[in-house]
Amino acid sequence: MRLSSLATRLFISATIWVVLILFVTGIALSSLYQQAVERSFDRRLNLYLRTLIAEVAPPEDADDKITPALGEPLFELPLSGWYWQIVRLDGGRRSNPSKPDERASRSLWDQKLPKLEDQGIPLNTAGVRVGYVKGPEDQQLRVVERPVDFGADGKFVVTIAGDATEIFEETRTFDFYLMATFVALTFGLLLTTLFQVRFGLAPLKRITSGLTSIRAGTAERLEGSFPVEIAPLARETNALLDANREIVERARTHVGNLAHAVKTPLSVIVNEAVAHRDEPFASKVLEQAEVMRNQVAHHLERARIAARLTAVTTxxxxxxxxxxxxxxxxxxxxxxxxxxxxxxxxxxxxxxxxxxxxxxxxxxxxxxxxxxxxxxxxxxxxxxxxxxxxxxxxxxxxxxxxxxxxxxxxxxxxxxxxxxxxxxxxxxxxxxxxxxxxxxxxxxxxxxxxxxxxxxxxxxxxxx
Structure with missing residues (x-):
């Protein structure tokens, strides 16, 4: 495998992991932030809810037509997105039958808020229901609903609703800045990864260049210092080159010894044949001895060349x-x-x-x-x-x-x-x-x- 290909694959792999991790982290942070904004919004609604319950439970001689004052002008503005509503659950035993069964903020403008109980939302540990509903103008509302027992006056459901646009806008703004931050962080991490990959693979490129020089005959060993992770590879490569060189030298020695060992008996045979040149058998021996000399010369030369080619070339x-x-x-x-x-x-x-x-x-x-x-x-x-x-x-x-x-x-x-x-x-x-x-x-x-x-x-x- 070429180093450029390895570096590319490492960079692509790192890029995929960085993008995947940041994407999952972004989703998790966005979800956590939205939950935090909803909790803050719910605390505000619960404050209004407690105030409303305290306001709508007056003594027997109080005027039932008094509108609760929650300190929020939006409850007075028609269809503002901020509403409260009180609905009787049963007739009960009334001390004052003239009390109305339903009361609502002026902002509802003769409209009604849907009940969370009808949507199957259960009570939480605080005894309230929390969820989203659509308001009179199709606004998305965040609603807190609590059943309250007013004793002789009966049981009521008290509901406070606020415009959820605040939650969504806060979340969208956070998501925008989060995405911009993560994009910048992604590019920074990718540049860092690219630098680390190139810097980390630089010793391998040096080894590649060194082996190329050895193959070209301009060097005999891998020279220079290498990181501790790469040093064993360079050391073993140099040891392999040394062992290869020793094998070649031994092969050359064996080839030379074989040449001398074979040539001497052939020379003796030729000399004996020359001494009896007139005999037909001697002529045949001379002819075959010459063939043997040529064959020996040919194969010894081939062995010598093959042994030399296994060494570092010049x-x-x-x-x-x-x-x-x-x-x-x-x-x-x-x-x-x-x-x-x-x-x-x-x-x-x-x-x-x-x-x-x-x-x-x-x-x-x-x-x-x-x-x-x-x-x-x-x-x-x-x-x-x-x-x-x-x-x-x-x-x-x-x-x-x-x-x-x-x-x-x-x-x-x-x-x-x-x-x-x-x-x-x-x-x-x-x-x-x-x-x-x-x-x-x-x-x-x-x-x-x-x-x-x-x-x-x-x-x-x-x-x-």
């Missing part, structure tokens, strides 16, 4: 290798007057060992010089990536003006030990070795037709 300048091969091949083939041209577009580097590059390009150039009539051209440029790999490649093209090869011949020459012309020097292992090396470096070798009429060998190798 970078090799391509231009000096190509120029050195040009001079060498001109000297080797000076008697044939072969002209070797080079065209190096830029100072490119090969991600691998110099001797492997010399092996691959040298075989291709030597093969071109053997078959060319008068001209060989080496071109080095930056090529496209392999179809299944994102690694950038360097393209080395070797053209000659020789007879070229047919499609079937191109497939044949890549096989180990195959030679189309026995008159030309060589063992037939050159292109096979190149093919093996190219595969180990995850490159490609393509044979085609040269613009000069001969063979074109196109080599794609990883660039440094």
């Amino acid at each position: 970078l090799t300048d391509i231009a000096p290798v190509v120029e050195s091969l040009q001079r060498t091949m001109e000297k080797i083939h000076h008697d044939r007057d072969i002209e070797i041209e080079t065209d190096i577009a830029a100072p490119l580097k090969f991600r691998g060992e110099r001797q492997d590059l010399e092996e691959m390009v040298g075989n291709l150039v030597d093969n071109a010089c053997k078959w060319a009539r008068s001209r060989v051209r080496i071109e080095v440029s930056l090529g496209s990536a392999m179809p299944d790999d994102a690694m950038t490649m360097v393209c080395i093209v070797v053209d000659d003006d020789g007879p070229g090869l047919t499609l079937a011949e191109r497939a044949q020459v890549a096989r180990r030990g195959q030679r189309l012309d026995e008159t030309k020097p060589g063992s037939g292992l050159g292109l096979s070795i190149v093919t093996d090396l190219v595969q180990l470096y995850r490159g490609s070798l393509n044979l085609g037709v040269s613009p000069f009429g001969g063979l074109r060998a196109e080599l794609l190798l990883p660039v440094g």
Whole structure:
């Protein structure tokens, strides 16, 4: 997984959790605030209720037409949203039959308030009912209702109602400021989270850069200090690199020992066969010994390369290798007057060992010089990536003006030990070795037709 992808996923996850937590918290705070406003409003209504009950329970000789004075002018303003109402529940035993069964504030204007009891709202522990109803003008009212027993005067329900707009407006105002605060808090938390994610993953990016440098051959270990959480990873990675390097060194040693162990018996066999060259059996032994030497050389070289490629790769300048091969091949083939041209577009580097590059390009150039009539051209440029790999490649093209090869011949020459012309020097292992090396470096070798009429060998190798 790329670090950018991990950082994005962590940020999205943190964002979802922050928004979810703040959303739930906002709903809870809004609900708690509304309940607090309702309790405050209810205390106000209960104060009016107690005052009203005290006012409407006068002595027997009191004037029943006196209107209770609650100290609130809105109870006198018609349809103001603030109302009181007293309703008799039963006739009872009256000391004064002239007392009315219902009394109400002037603000009700001959209207009636609905009973909370009819809506199924029970009495609370304080002996009152509290709830919302619709008023005469379809206002939303907050109502406190209490049944009262006035003894001989009968049982009454005393109701106080206030305009609930105050509650809703208070709650809406609180919700607005709460939402604005939470939006600002959300952005602040997200910015903080983004900073923490980037800062927290910075050591992992350093490890990624360090591994890239190791793979590119510009470093051998992860250097620098890391946080305590990341330090074990860096330490184990360096230990793995050291162990890998030791394994490679042991493999190289074993390859060298095997080479010496095998070559000595072969040399003895060849010497004994040479001493009896005239015998048919000796000739056969010499022939097979030569095949064995070629096979041993081929597989030991392949093992040596494979062991080297498991280690940290190095970078090799391509231009000096190509120029050195040009001079060498001109000297080797000076008697044939072969002209070797080079065209190096830029100072490119090969991600691998110099001797492997010399092996691959040298075989291709030597093969071109053997078959060319008068001209060989080496071109080095930056090529496209392999179809299944994102690694950038360097393209080395070797053209000659020789007879070229047919499609079937191109497939044949890549096989180990195959030679189309026995008159030309060589063992037939050159292109096979190149093919093996190219595969180990995850490159490609393509044979085609040269613009000069001969063979074109196109080599794609990883660039440094």
